[in-house]
Amino acid sequence: xKKLCVLLALIMALSVVSASAELLKIGYxxxxxxxxWRMANTQNYFDVFTExxxxxxxxxxxxxxxxxxxxxxxxxxxKEFDYIVIDPIQTAGWDDVLKEVQDAGIPCIIADRSVxxxxxxxxxxxxxxxxxxxxxxxxxxxxxxxGKPAKILVIEGSTGSSAAxxxxxxxxxxxxxxxxxxxxxxxxxxFTQNGGQAVMEDFIKRFPEFDxxxxxNDNEAYGAMDAMDAAGIKYGVDGVIIISFDATxxxxxxxxxxxxxFNVECNPIQAVTVMNVIKALQAGExxxxxxxxxxxxxxxxxxxxxxxxxxxxxVLAGRKY
Ligand code: GYE
Numbered sequence: 001x002k003k004l005c006v007l008l009a010l011i012m013a014l015s016v017v018s019a020s021a022e023l024l025k026i027g028y029x030x031x032x033x034x035x036x037w038r039m040a041n042t043q044n045y046f047d048v049f050t051e052x053x054x055x056x057x058x059x060x061x062x063x064x065x066x067x068x069x070x071x072x073x074x075x076x077x078x079k080e081f082d083y084i085v086i087d088p089i090q091t092a093g094w095d096d097v098l099k100e101v102q103d104a105g106i107p108c109i110i111a112d113r114s115v116x117x118x119x120x121x122x123x124x125x126x127x128x129x130x131x132x133x134x135x136x137x138x139x140x141x142x143x144x145x146x147g148k149p150a151k152i153l154v155i156e157g158s159t160g161s162s163a164a165x166x167x168x169x170x171x172x173x174x175x176x177x178x179x180x181x182x183x184x185x186x187x188x189x190x191f192t193q194n195g196g197q198a199v200m201e202d203f204i205k206r207f208p209e210f211d212x213x214x215x216x217n218d219n220e221a222y223g224a225m226d227a228m229d230a231a232g233i234k235y236g237v238d239g240v241i242i243i244s245f246d247a248t249x250x251x252x253x254x255x256x257x258x259x260x261x262f263n264v265e266c267n268p269i270q271a272v273t274v275m276n277v278i279k280a281l282q283a284g285e286x287x288x289x290x291x292x293x294x295x296x297x298x299x300x301x302x303x304x305x306x307x308x309x310x311x312x313x314x315v316l317a318g319r320k321y
């Protein structure tokens with residue numbers, strides 16, 4: 001009996017060793033922890049890339065530091081990871097390191113944000129269409145204003161990030177069709193609540209009148225609201241129009257409350273899509289160069305829009321992050 005137990009224990013120990021030997025090593029260089037969106041995205045990777053699912057995930061919070069992000073990718077290469085997933089802080093400056101990953105024979109997935117580099121330099125990309133998000137925001141405003149003039153302020157996301165570049169580009173495309181819209185200023189709020197607040201405080205000092213504030217993410221919008229509250233400026237359905245991006249639970253709560261008029265979703269739940277791409281690559285299948293994660297727009301109660309879903313308690317209840 002004792003011998004049998006020892007044998008069984010040995011077999012179990014061996015199977016644990018062989019199971020862990022089979023885990024795929026995934027290195028993810030995450031942008032940072034600047035926003036609620038980012039925290040939800042990070043959590044989603046931890047939820048999906050588990051040992052039970054066959055993965056060993058190393059996720060590095062790069063704290064919005066491009067140089068650190070490059071260094072960490074190189075570290076993953078040296079450690080011979082099986083896959084490297086990059087969420088690029090900025091679009092520029094990727095050619096050399098992508099080439100190094102490629103030369104090491106490690107498949108590389110660009111996730112969420114994009115790079116300004118040839119798509120020959122990476123295996124595949126997964127993410128949302130940030131320009132389309134900007135267009136949706138512009139179209140919602142166009143429909144709502146219905147020809148009325150507007151003075152607009154923009155609190156941008158981190159300069160050089162594809163999220164900020166795309167959203168600005170998309171919104172500006174629509175704005176260009178509206179000579180009655182005036183963009184008074186557009187400034188970087190770094191996708192943070194503090195950043196949004198600081199930029200808004202500055203705007204309030206510089207511009208005595210404005211009708212619309214476009215915030216490149218929800219956290220910036222919260223900061224902008226704090227600044228307007230402190231200055232006694234009314235916003236929402238009967239005040240300054242706030243447009244936001246991300247549509248997180250808190251962002252949609254404020255949309256349902258009529259404080260944010262339009263909130264364009266950007267879906268942080270991307271890890272399953274990335275995992276499916278990895279599984280396909282493991283199986284030797286061809287994968288598309290880009291897999292789109294789809295988004296939609298939301299608007300405050302009382303607004304009917306062809307570009308956005310009107311917020312209700314039910315919609316909010318379905319928003320976990
Ligand atoms: O909108 C913002 C975040 O890259 C889409 O980055 C992402 C953006 C998101 O910090 O909240």
